Amino acid sequence: MVSQIATILMIIVGLSLLYVLYRTIKGHPIERRVVFLYIALAISLPLLMQKTAPVPVTEDVQKLVNALDALPPGSKILATFDYDPASAPELQPMGTAFMKYAFKHDFKVIVMGLWPQGPQQANQAIEEAMLDKTIAAKNLVYGVDYVNLGYQAGAEFVIQSMGTEFKRMFPLDDRHIAYDSLPIMNDITNFSNIDFIFNLSAGKPGTVEWIQIAVDRFGATCGAGNTAVQAPQVYPYLRSGQLTGLLGGMSGGAEFEKAIDEKGQASTFIFAQMISHAMVIAFIIMGNIAFFITRKKKKA
């Protein structure tokens, strides 16, 4: 019922854009607050419509999935959560989908963060992944199957020190358990004992630092998920092969969920993002129509 009402309202909102276009052409552009209202409706109504959008899986995402598929069960994955709640709508679905994939494929997951909020975002992703019945049935044990090393200050220098010895930066995990007492960390000294690094990043320190130090200097393999704003900065590393796959923004998250067959939040959010993009494009077109008409009148 809610979905149907939201759909009808969305159609009305879409049709009302014609009136906005008419006003704009007549030289009476709408107020800023009205634009805000349209955007609010374009984001909230599609969420109520509970629809998904068909996303094609791009090469960048498929590369990451292929790299993960190639890892045997028991592989050691370092998952680094370098973001805060502001970027969570884009990155959290990627984190949750990744955790589900990792646990279902029996990977050993070592979580850490170069942002203070990162380990808590990781906890939320793990918690949500654990709700999956298949994963819950595995009875995964903290410290054996997964661990949260917590946050360490020092940004890229933390990565640099981890290149020599993880224990140097994380003598205790997030729960104050000694590094040597964690069975999962028993045979891990540095990056040479890690099979894959998965980085979720919203800025600095983030993917660029992991590539420049862990990949380039210590030979690790790294895939990443970035916010749409940050993704363009890491494209050169993707093309050069230094980065093994990239999930860029909400669409990257939705593609990842589709590729690993784990429908999650990104698959729903992408529909809202699609409608809001359509709204912004409509405003750009209307703004430019008004601009050209005004210029023509001035010339005349």
Added chain:
Amino acid sequence: MRREIPLLITTIAGLVFAISYFIPHWPFGEAESIFGDWIAIVQAFAIWLGALNLMKVSIEKIYRKKEDAMYASIIIVCLLGTLAVGFYDGFTGGPQSSFRDTGTSFDWLYRFIYTPLTSTMFAMLAFFVASASYRAFRARSFEATLLLIAGFFVMGGRVPLFDLALKPFTDVPYFSEFAGWIMAYPLTAGMTAIMIGIALGIMSSSLRIILGIERSHIGGGA
């Protein structure tokens, strides 16, 4: 000596990091690890310094009864409150637990106060971007038109918007592929050029700092 000692530390640390990249053996590798530990410690103290500075500025505002004293008092209450809750959870949580664990009071604050507040601040960008697109994103010049066209195709191609419009005619996601092409080639080429420029700039300013030519970071002129 107030200037010479910091300059000496900068020079030694800079040289150690530069050399150890190429010669990661004794003594440079060891020195690099030690400096790395120091940086982590200094940055951890910097967080405290930032918090204390925030307290100082806020208390001053309240003491002088400035216009935004009310907001300053909210900052102090929130800062101390969060700190107290974190410490309480840390001390009462048992030997193998964290204040960040699910179900702690700190986790509740994080999930239901901090997360919505920061998300709201960030989400406001969407409204400003839309408003700016309507009022300022115009094809005024050749460069602006190029940007407009690229933005148009990337915005419509990175989500399945245009491909859905094309669906009755073909199943091939042409627009998605075109947006991917823009990201893979023109964007990567531009970003690479910018990154090379930035790297060269960083290298030259790093050399100036290591050699003591640039001294603005210790309060002096270049």
